[in-house]
Amino acid sequence: MSCTIIVGGFFGDEGKGKIVAHVAFKDKPVIISRGGVGPNAGHTVQVGTQEYGVRMVPSGFVYRHAKLCIGSGVLVDPRVLKQEVERLDVKGRVFVDFRCGIITEDHIARDKGSAHLAKKIGSTGSGCGPANSDRVMRLSPQAKDLPELAEYLLDVPKVIDDALKGGNVVLLEGTQGFGISLYYGTYPFVTSKDTSASQIAADNGVGPTKINDVIVVFKAYPTRVGEGPFSTEMPAAKSDAMGILEFGTVTHRKRRIGGWDGGMARYSAMVNGCTQAAITGIDRVDKACFGVTEYGKLTKKAKEFVKMAEADIGCPVTLISTGPEISQIIDIRSEYS
Ligand code: IMP
Ligand code: MG
Numbered sequence: 325m326s327c328t329i330i331v332g333g334f335f336g337d338e339g340k341g342k343i344v345a346h347v348a349f350k351d352k353p354v355i356i357s358r359g360g361v362g363p364n365a366g367h368t369v370q371v372g373t374q375e376y377g378v379r380m381v382p383s384g385f386v387y388r389h390a391k392l393c394i395g396s397g398v399l400v401d402p403r404v405l406k407q408e409v410e411r412l413d414v415k416g417r418v419f420v421d422f423r424c425g426i427i428t429e430d431h432i433a434r435d436k437g438s439a440h441l442a443k444k445i446g447s448t449g450s451g452c453g454p455a456n457s458d459r460v461m462r463l464s465p466q467a468k469d470l471p472e473l474a475e476y477l478l479d480v481p482k483v484i485d486d487a488l489k490g491g492n493v494v495l496l497e498g499t500q501g502f503g504i505s506l507y508y509g510t511y512p513f514v515t516s517k518d519t520s521a522s523q524i525a526a527d528n529g530v531g532p533t534k535i536n537d538v539i540v541v542f543k544a545y546p547t548r549v550g551e552g553p554f555s556t557e558m559p560a561a562k563s564d565a566m567g568i569l570e571f572g573t574v575t576h577r578k579r580r581i582g583g584w585d586g587g588m589a590r591y592s593a594m595v596n597g598c599t600q601a602a603i604t605g606i607d608r609v610d611k612a613c614f615g616v617t618e619y620g621k622l623t624k625k626a627k628e629f630v631k632m633a634e635a636d637i638g639c640p641v642t643l644i645s646t647g648p649e650i651s652q653i654i655d656i657r658s659e660y661s
């Protein structure tokens with residue numbers, strides 16, 4: 325049996341969606357289950373020329389043979405879920421733990437209408453903060469209370485446990501990033517929950533002894549959306565000149581761009597219990613690496629970057645993303661297993 329957690333090492337948007345999708349096609353999990361906060365997350369997955377954005381459905385959905393679950397720790401916005409299920413044609417494959425917290429219109433109005441959340445913190449306005457607040461106050465509805473979710477309900481920890489006992493592969497995907505963890509991030513400029521690997525295991529009801537691998541995803545040039553400290557941030561003029569321009573999947577806000585943060589990478593790897601790391605956007609370190617699929621074909625400059633990152637993280641870098649498309653990746657995990 326094998327259970328792998330994939331989480332973001334910086335401030336989110338590290339390209340976890342693409343890494344999850346690649347690992348899914350390679351490792352053939354029977355279940356891909358999502359942890360994390362809720363629909364404040366946005367993942368982009370590109371297959372061929374087709375680009376998909378997801379907020380509720382696990383980003384591993386492009387691998388058609390896995391059951392797609394949403395763990396009980398996650399907040400579900402039934403409207404966002406329904407739209408995605410239809411748009412992505414995944415009906416019958418998506419399941420929601422019956423205990424998931426629910427985001428109501430009122431939570432969204434309170435998130436968007438709050439000067440503290442919307443302006444000071446720069447929240448995504450998706451209602452997650454107020455919904456988690458209500459959940460802690462024991463005021464929130466659960467997925468099982470909504471008739472429109474009846475067809476999706478499942479005991480997610482139980483199906484994951486059964487799959488693992490049957491010798492199958494299970495992937496647990498995290499959302500957000502370490503830097504915006506409620507516990508370990510740049511409080512108060514954080515999201516409404518922890519985002520580390522332990523939280524992702526808890527979100528899915530998988531005890532720590534059942535986890536075999538934790539893959540932490542780092543972006544060569546980290547980004548941050550919303551407010552809060554970002555020690556390696558560069559002036560927009562500099563990142564623009566480097567051709568690095570990104571917009572949020574959920575909010576469409578321009579992302580702030582920074583340089584590699586070795587200290588943060590090390591601390592994040594430590595708290596996450598990283599066993600292997602993924603680096604995304606290596607083509608931004610050296611454009612000549614765009615689309616490369618073999619480690620030996622990386623340029624000297626890119627290899628030096630990977631070595632430097634590896635020394636900071638303290639774990640082998642086994643996945644290197646060389647472009648947005650799912651096949652643009654170097655996978656040397658087998659050399660370390
Ligand atoms: P909230 O999670 O919507 O309350 O927003 C709190 C902070 O976390 C804001 O700075 C958001 O931009 C940030 N945030 C929340 N989810 C994500 C994500 O998935 N990626 C990147 N930033 C996020
Ligand atoms: Mg994102």
